[in-house]
Amino acid sequence: MLFSKEYIGYLSRQVVRRLTEAKMVRTETPAVLQERVYQGLLDELSLEDRINDEARLILESIQDDMLRTGASYPEMFKKIKMRLVQQYKAVL
Structure with a gap:
């Protein structure tokens, strides 16, 4: 925050x-x-902090898939965060 x-x-x-x-x-x-x-x-x-925490949890759950496909953690974090922002209709 x-x-x-x-x-x-x-x-x-x-x-x-x-x-x-x-x-x-x-x-x-x-x-x-x-x-x-x-x-x-x-x-x-504190909304952005909660969204960041949720994005980290999602990334932890798909960590194996990311390693297998070679996906970048920062890129995936941005994509997931933007999707969560749209889902919550938040303005950051």
Whole structure:
């Protein structure tokens, strides 16, 4: 992930503060809203890491076939990752 969890926490606090100041959001419990924003940001920002992990698992399962055909690991990783990105309709 590109950002530390501390920075994501900072971003979530700032988002909640600015939205409430602009009267775009009303909340009785800003801490709960901040936690929800934090979880949403964390989920979105860690999506690429989860896709990379899944691509590695797929490559491990077809490792023997890749050795037999002489396929390149970096090329196959890119292809599988792009297929997973399309499957999840993700924007990286």
